[in-house]
Amino acid sequence: MTPRLPGPAPTRPLHVARGATRLASATRLAGVALVVGVLAGCTPPPPSGALPGMPPGVRAPEEYAFGDDVAGRDLRASGPVHDALSEEVDDERLRNLPLVLDVDVDPAAVRDAYADELVGRGWTAMPELPDVDEAWTEGWTSPDGRDAFVLVGLEPRPDETHVPLTVLTTLPDEVDDDA
Structure with a gap:
């Protein structure tokens, strides 16, 4: 580990920070969409012998x-x-x-x-x-x-x-x- 010199902390250029934030957000959204898709695909249909649900009205x-x-x-x-x-x-x-x-x-x-x-x-x-x-x-x-x-x-x-x-x-x- 290299010791840090006194003074202000080094900063990344603003466009790099925004890009990293966007990538992290997109990755989280993709993960949520994947989980929702998997859960929806795993939800079994009602049994063949069950009464169907009543539609609106x-x-x-x-x-x-x-x-x-x-x-x-x-x-x-x-x-x-x-x-x-x-x-x-x-x-x-x-x-x-x-x-x-x-x-x-x-x-x-x-x-x-x-x-x-x-x-x-x-x-x-x-x-x-x-x-x-x-x-x-x-x-x-x-x-x-x-x-x-x-x-x-x-x-x-x-x-x-x-x-x-x-x-x-x-x-x-x-x-x-x-x-």
Whole structure:
């Protein structure tokens, strides 16, 4: 070690100091980006047998949120789909999940959100579902063909602020982690 002579400390030119600072910052940012990328890549997708998340504008009510008129329309729309689906999947496991869809939400965005999640898990679109009056339908089948997830959404009438979105599915509410 060389002893330092008295006097002011030697300085680097300013442009060298700034460059070193920028390089250190860029290196830290690259390291953070690498860690975030690795963690995102390691995050497993939801299990194939889990219910997909609800997109914006869709919610699960505490109780059925509609009167008799809307309930009748909902049943007329979902009934034929339920009957057709029960011939394709285990009827004992098939159930209805009543959801609520806000009418200011684009149904195509809701269908796309569910499709993105389910197709990302390897599910395929159902080619044919019964045509129903005053409603739209969209459905998917699991990779092994044992499970189904079908949306039946009522077309809103002018005075309605929300409508039923019935989900017909064989998926459980929660996944059994021990299975």
